[in-house]
Amino acid sequence: MAVRKAAGLLSAGQGSELPETAWYTAKRRLLGPPMINAQLREQRLSKTLALGVLSPDGISSSAYGTEEILIELMPIFGIAAFAVLVPMTGVILFVMLLVVLSYREVVTVYTRAGGSYVVARENFGPRIAQVAAVALLIDYVVTVAVQVAAGTAAVASTFPAIGPYTKWITIGIILLMCFGNLRGIKEAGKIFALPTYLFSGSVILMIVVGIVREVLGNLPQQNIYHLHGLYKIGPGASSFTSLVIIFTLLRAFANGGASLTGIEAVSNAVSAFKPPEGINARRVLVTEGLILGTLVAGIANATAIAR
DSSP states (O other), X not given: OHHHHHHXXXXXXXXXXXXXXXXXHHHHHHHOOOOOHHHHGGGOBOHHHHHHHHSHHHHTTHXXXXXXXXXXXXXXXXXXXXXXXXXXXXXXXHHHHHHHHHHHHHHHXXXXXXXXXXXXXXXXXHHHHHHXXXXXXXXXXXXXXXXXXXXXXXXXXXXXXXXXXXXXXXXXXXXXXXXXXXXXXXHHHHHHHHHHHHHHHHHHHHHHHHHHHHHHTOOOOOOOTTOOSOOOOSTTOOHHHHHHHHHHHHHHHHHHGGGGTTGGGTGGGGGGBOSSHHHHHHHHHHXXXXXXXXXXXXXXXXXXXXX
Protein backbone atom coordinates (compact mmCIF):
# COMPACT_ATOMS: atom_id res chain seq x y z
CA MET A 1 0.00 0.00 0.00
CA ALA A 2 2.79 2.42 0.88
CA VAL A 3 4.52 1.77 -2.45
CA ARG A 4 1.30 2.38 -4.41
CA LYS A 5 0.62 5.57 -2.49
CA ALA A 6 4.12 6.89 -3.15
CA ALA A 7 3.83 6.00 -6.84
CA GLY A 8 0.54 7.83 -7.07
CA LEU A 9 1.99 10.94 -5.47
CA LEU A 10 4.94 10.79 -7.85
CA SER A 11 2.78 10.47 -10.96
CA ALA A 12 0.49 13.26 -9.78
CA GLY A 13 3.40 15.60 -9.29
CA GLN A 14 5.22 14.94 -12.58
CA GLY A 15 3.34 17.59 -14.48
CA SER A 16 3.52 20.24 -11.77
CA GLU A 17 6.34 22.46 -10.50
CA LEU A 18 7.01 23.76 -7.04
CA PRO A 19 6.29 27.48 -6.66
CA GLU A 20 9.39 29.67 -6.83
CA THR A 21 10.29 31.88 -3.91
CA ALA A 22 11.13 35.53 -4.47
CA TRP A 23 14.78 34.86 -3.55
CA TYR A 24 15.08 31.97 -6.01
CA THR A 25 13.47 34.00 -8.79
CA ALA A 26 15.85 36.90 -8.23
CA LYS A 27 18.85 34.54 -8.14
CA ARG A 28 17.77 32.79 -11.35
CA ARG A 29 17.31 36.06 -13.20
CA LEU A 30 20.61 37.45 -11.96
CA LEU A 31 22.80 34.37 -12.36
CA GLY A 32 20.86 32.37 -14.93
CA PRO A 33 19.00 29.06 -14.61
CA PRO A 34 20.70 26.10 -12.91
CA MET A 35 22.50 23.64 -15.17
CA ILE A 36 22.12 19.90 -15.37
CA ASN A 37 25.11 17.57 -15.51
CA ALA A 38 25.04 17.35 -19.32
CA GLN A 39 25.30 21.13 -19.56
CA LEU A 40 28.18 21.27 -17.09
CA ARG A 41 30.35 19.36 -19.55
CA GLU A 42 30.08 22.28 -21.93
CA GLN A 43 31.46 24.59 -19.23
CA ARG A 44 34.94 23.09 -19.49
CA LEU A 45 37.68 25.63 -20.24
CA SER A 46 39.98 25.68 -23.22
CA LYS A 47 43.66 26.50 -22.60
CA THR A 48 43.26 30.07 -23.87
CA LEU A 49 40.19 30.75 -21.74
CA ALA A 50 41.68 28.99 -18.70
CA LEU A 51 44.80 31.14 -18.90
CA GLY A 52 42.57 34.21 -18.79
CA VAL A 53 40.39 33.12 -15.88
CA LEU A 54 42.91 31.26 -13.68
CA SER A 55 46.10 33.28 -14.13
CA PRO A 56 45.01 36.82 -13.04
CA ASP A 57 45.82 35.98 -9.40
CA GLY A 58 49.38 35.12 -10.30
CA ILE A 59 50.12 37.49 -13.17
CA SER A 60 48.71 40.56 -11.41
CA SER A 61 51.05 39.91 -8.47
CA SER A 62 53.91 41.19 -10.61
CA ALA A 63 52.47 44.71 -10.32
CA TYR A 64 53.52 45.20 -6.71
CA GLY A 65 56.22 42.62 -5.89
CA THR A 66 59.10 44.93 -6.85
CA GLU A 67 57.53 47.85 -5.01
CA GLU A 68 57.19 45.79 -1.83
CA ILE A 69 60.88 44.92 -1.94
CA LEU A 70 61.91 48.56 -2.28
CA ILE A 71 59.57 49.65 0.53
CA GLU A 72 61.65 47.54 2.90
CA LEU A 73 65.08 48.24 1.42
CA MET A 74 65.00 51.99 0.75
CA PRO A 75 64.93 53.28 4.38
CA ILE A 76 68.02 51.18 5.24
CA PHE A 77 69.98 50.80 2.01
CA GLY A 78 69.13 54.06 0.26
CA ILE A 79 70.22 54.05 -3.38
CA ALA A 80 72.04 50.77 -2.76
CA ALA A 81 68.58 49.16 -2.63
CA PHE A 82 68.49 49.25 -6.43
CA ALA A 83 71.71 47.24 -6.56
CA VAL A 84 70.16 44.64 -4.22
CA LEU A 85 66.83 44.61 -6.08
CA VAL A 86 67.89 42.58 -9.12
CA PRO A 87 69.76 39.79 -7.21
CA MET A 88 66.86 39.46 -4.76
CA THR A 89 64.42 39.27 -7.65
CA GLY A 90 66.59 36.49 -9.08
CA VAL A 91 66.22 34.51 -5.84
CA ILE A 92 62.44 35.04 -5.92
CA LEU A 93 62.34 33.87 -9.55
CA PHE A 94 64.26 30.73 -8.55
CA VAL A 95 61.66 30.01 -5.85
CA MET A 96 58.96 30.68 -8.44
CA LEU A 97 60.57 28.12 -10.75
CA LEU A 98 60.49 25.50 -7.98
CA VAL A 99 56.83 26.27 -7.25
CA VAL A 100 55.83 26.00 -10.91
CA LEU A 101 57.74 22.72 -11.34
CA SER A 102 56.11 21.31 -8.19
CA TYR A 103 52.60 22.26 -9.25
CA ARG A 104 53.37 20.94 -12.73
CA GLU A 105 53.69 17.48 -11.23
CA VAL A 106 50.63 18.00 -9.01
CA VAL A 107 48.26 18.85 -11.88
CA THR A 108 49.50 15.84 -13.84
CA VAL A 109 48.80 13.34 -11.06
CA TYR A 110 45.85 14.93 -9.23
CA THR A 111 43.28 15.88 -11.85
CA ARG A 112 40.47 16.57 -9.37
CA ALA A 113 39.63 20.03 -8.12
CA GLY A 114 41.22 20.96 -4.80
CA GLY A 115 44.93 21.36 -5.41
CA SER A 116 46.88 21.34 -2.16
CA TYR A 117 43.85 20.07 -0.24
CA VAL A 118 43.57 16.93 -2.39
CA VAL A 119 47.33 16.31 -2.22
CA ALA A 120 47.38 16.69 1.57
CA ARG A 121 44.27 14.53 2.06
CA GLU A 122 45.54 11.62 0.00
CA ASN A 123 49.05 11.67 1.48
CA PHE A 124 48.64 12.93 5.06
CA GLY A 125 45.00 12.44 6.00
CA PRO A 126 41.98 14.70 6.53
CA ARG A 127 43.35 16.71 9.46
CA ILE A 128 46.40 17.94 7.58
CA ALA A 129 44.16 18.51 4.57
CA GLN A 130 41.99 20.84 6.65
CA VAL A 131 45.07 22.94 7.41
CA ALA A 132 45.78 23.18 3.68
CA ALA A 133 42.14 24.10 3.02
CA VAL A 134 42.20 26.87 5.60
CA ALA A 135 45.48 28.17 4.19
CA LEU A 136 43.94 28.28 0.69
CA LEU A 137 40.87 30.14 1.95
CA ILE A 138 43.00 32.74 3.74
CA ASP A 139 45.29 33.00 0.72
CA TYR A 140 42.45 33.78 -1.67
CA VAL A 141 40.79 36.29 0.67
CA VAL A 142 44.08 38.13 1.18
CA THR A 143 44.93 37.90 -2.53
CA VAL A 144 41.64 39.51 -3.58
CA ALA A 145 41.94 42.22 -0.93
CA VAL A 146 45.56 43.11 -1.69
CA GLN A 147 45.38 42.91 -5.47
CA VAL A 148 42.14 44.86 -5.87
CA ALA A 149 43.35 47.52 -3.42
CA ALA A 150 46.73 47.76 -5.19
CA GLY A 151 45.06 48.04 -8.59
CA THR A 152 42.69 50.75 -7.40
CA ALA A 153 45.58 52.67 -5.83
CA ALA A 154 47.53 52.46 -9.10
CA VAL A 155 44.58 53.84 -11.08
CA ALA A 156 44.05 56.57 -8.48
CA SER A 157 47.69 57.62 -8.81
CA THR A 158 47.06 58.21 -12.52
CA PHE A 159 43.67 59.86 -12.01
CA PRO A 160 43.88 61.67 -8.63
CA ALA A 161 40.26 62.83 -8.94
CA ILE A 162 39.01 59.37 -7.94
CA GLY A 163 41.24 59.28 -4.85
CA PRO A 164 38.41 59.94 -2.33
CA TYR A 165 36.38 57.08 -3.81
CA THR A 166 39.01 54.34 -3.84
CA LYS A 167 37.32 52.36 -1.06
CA TRP A 168 33.98 52.23 -2.86
CA ILE A 169 35.64 51.46 -6.17
CA THR A 170 37.48 48.56 -4.52
CA ILE A 171 34.25 47.20 -3.03
CA GLY A 172 32.50 47.54 -6.38
CA ILE A 173 35.24 45.62 -8.21
CA ILE A 174 35.09 42.81 -5.64
CA LEU A 175 31.31 42.58 -6.07
CA LEU A 176 31.76 42.49 -9.83
CA MET A 177 34.27 39.65 -9.48
CA CYS A 178 31.83 37.75 -7.24
CA PHE A 179 29.06 38.20 -9.81
CA GLY A 180 31.28 37.02 -12.65
CA ASN A 181 32.31 33.87 -10.78
CA LEU A 182 28.76 33.08 -9.64
CA ARG A 183 27.57 33.26 -13.24
CA GLY A 184 29.77 30.26 -14.02
CA ILE A 185 33.39 29.51 -14.72
CA LYS A 186 33.01 29.85 -18.51
CA GLU A 187 31.28 33.22 -18.15
CA ALA A 188 33.95 34.30 -15.66
CA GLY A 189 36.59 33.36 -18.21
CA LYS A 190 34.97 35.59 -20.82
CA ILE A 191 34.87 38.49 -18.34
CA PHE A 192 38.41 38.17 -16.96
CA ALA A 193 40.36 36.89 -19.98
CA LEU A 194 40.49 40.21 -21.85
CA PRO A 195 41.77 42.30 -18.88
CA THR A 196 44.38 39.63 -18.16
CA TYR A 197 45.77 39.70 -21.69
CA LEU A 198 45.59 43.51 -21.84
CA PHE A 199 47.51 43.81 -18.56
CA SER A 200 50.20 41.36 -19.65
CA GLY A 201 50.55 42.99 -23.05
CA SER A 202 50.72 46.50 -21.58
CA VAL A 203 53.43 45.63 -19.06
CA ILE A 204 55.48 43.74 -21.66
CA LEU A 205 55.16 46.72 -24.01
CA MET A 206 56.29 49.04 -21.22
CA ILE A 207 59.34 46.87 -20.56
CA VAL A 208 60.26 46.72 -24.25
CA VAL A 209 59.87 50.50 -24.65
CA GLY A 210 62.02 51.05 -21.54
CA ILE A 211 64.76 48.78 -22.87
CA VAL A 212 64.73 50.51 -26.26
CA ARG A 213 64.88 53.97 -24.68
CA GLU A 214 67.74 52.87 -22.43
CA VAL A 215 69.68 51.60 -25.43
CA LEU A 216 69.03 54.87 -27.27
CA GLY A 217 70.08 56.86 -24.19
CA ASN A 218 66.89 58.90 -23.74
CA LEU A 219 65.33 57.07 -20.78
CA PRO A 220 64.51 59.57 -17.95
CA GLN A 221 65.88 58.68 -14.53
CA GLN A 222 64.43 59.48 -11.13
CA ASN A 223 66.60 61.61 -8.84
CA ILE A 224 66.81 59.70 -5.56
CA TYR A 225 70.22 60.92 -4.35
CA HIS A 226 68.66 63.28 -1.83
CA LEU A 227 68.02 60.48 0.69
CA HIS A 228 69.65 60.86 4.08
CA GLY A 229 69.56 59.39 7.56
CA LEU A 230 70.52 55.91 6.39
CA TYR A 231 72.35 53.20 8.30
CA LYS A 232 76.07 52.93 7.68
CA ILE A 233 76.94 49.80 5.70
CA GLY A 234 80.49 48.49 5.49
CA PRO A 235 83.48 47.61 7.69
CA GLY A 236 82.56 50.30 10.20
CA ALA A 237 79.04 49.00 10.78
CA SER A 238 78.20 47.68 14.24
CA SER A 239 76.88 44.20 14.98
CA PHE A 240 73.46 45.70 15.65
CA THR A 241 73.51 47.32 12.22
CA SER A 242 74.43 43.99 10.65
CA LEU A 243 71.43 42.36 12.34
CA VAL A 244 69.21 45.18 11.10
CA ILE A 245 70.51 44.68 7.57
CA ILE A 246 69.94 40.90 7.66
CA PHE A 247 66.46 41.37 9.10
CA THR A 248 65.66 43.95 6.43
CA LEU A 249 66.84 41.64 3.65
CA LEU A 250 64.65 38.84 4.98
CA ARG A 251 61.65 41.15 5.20
CA ALA A 252 62.27 42.38 1.66
CA PHE A 253 62.48 38.79 0.42
CA ALA A 254 59.22 37.92 2.21
CA ASN A 255 57.51 40.98 0.75
CA GLY A 256 58.84 40.22 -2.71
CA GLY A 257 57.38 36.74 -2.34
CA ALA A 258 54.02 38.40 -2.95
CA SER A 259 54.90 38.01 -6.62
CA LEU A 260 54.25 34.28 -6.23
CA THR A 261 50.67 34.54 -4.97
CA GLY A 262 48.02 32.92 -7.12
CA ILE A 263 50.21 30.42 -8.98
CA GLU A 264 48.29 27.59 -7.31
CA ALA A 265 44.97 28.65 -8.90
CA VAL A 266 45.47 26.28 -11.85
CA SER A 267 45.97 23.27 -9.58
CA ASN A 268 42.77 24.11 -7.70
CA ALA A 269 40.66 23.90 -10.87
CA VAL A 270 42.16 21.06 -12.91
CA SER A 271 38.74 19.42 -13.32
CA ALA A 272 37.46 22.56 -15.08
CA PHE A 273 39.76 21.98 -18.09
CA LYS A 274 38.76 20.21 -21.24
CA PRO A 275 40.15 16.65 -21.57
CA PRO A 276 42.93 15.70 -21.18
CA GLU A 277 42.67 17.78 -18.00
CA GLY A 278 46.14 17.13 -16.60
CA ILE A 279 48.02 17.90 -19.81
CA ASN A 280 46.04 21.07 -20.51
CA ALA A 281 46.42 22.29 -16.93
CA ARG A 282 50.16 21.66 -17.07
CA ARG A 283 50.54 23.70 -20.25
CA VAL A 284 48.51 26.59 -18.84
CA LEU A 285 50.53 26.50 -15.61
CA VAL A 286 53.86 26.63 -17.45
CA THR A 287 52.60 29.46 -19.67
CA GLU A 288 51.44 31.39 -16.61
CA GLY A 289 54.82 30.88 -14.95
CA LEU A 290 56.68 32.13 -18.04
CA ILE A 291 54.51 35.25 -18.30
CA LEU A 292 54.76 35.98 -14.58
CA GLY A 293 58.53 35.45 -14.53
CA THR A 294 58.97 37.74 -17.54
CA LEU A 295 56.89 40.48 -15.94
CA VAL A 296 58.60 40.28 -12.54
CA ALA A 297 62.11 40.22 -14.05
CA GLY A 298 61.29 43.01 -16.50
CA ILE A 299 59.76 45.32 -13.89
CA ALA A 300 62.65 44.77 -11.47
CA ASN A 301 65.29 45.43 -14.12
CA ALA A 302 63.41 48.45 -15.49
CA THR A 303 63.15 49.88 -11.98
CA ALA A 304 66.85 49.37 -11.33
CA ILE A 305 67.77 51.00 -14.66
CA ALA A 306 65.46 53.98 -14.21
CA ARG A 307 66.77 54.94 -10.78
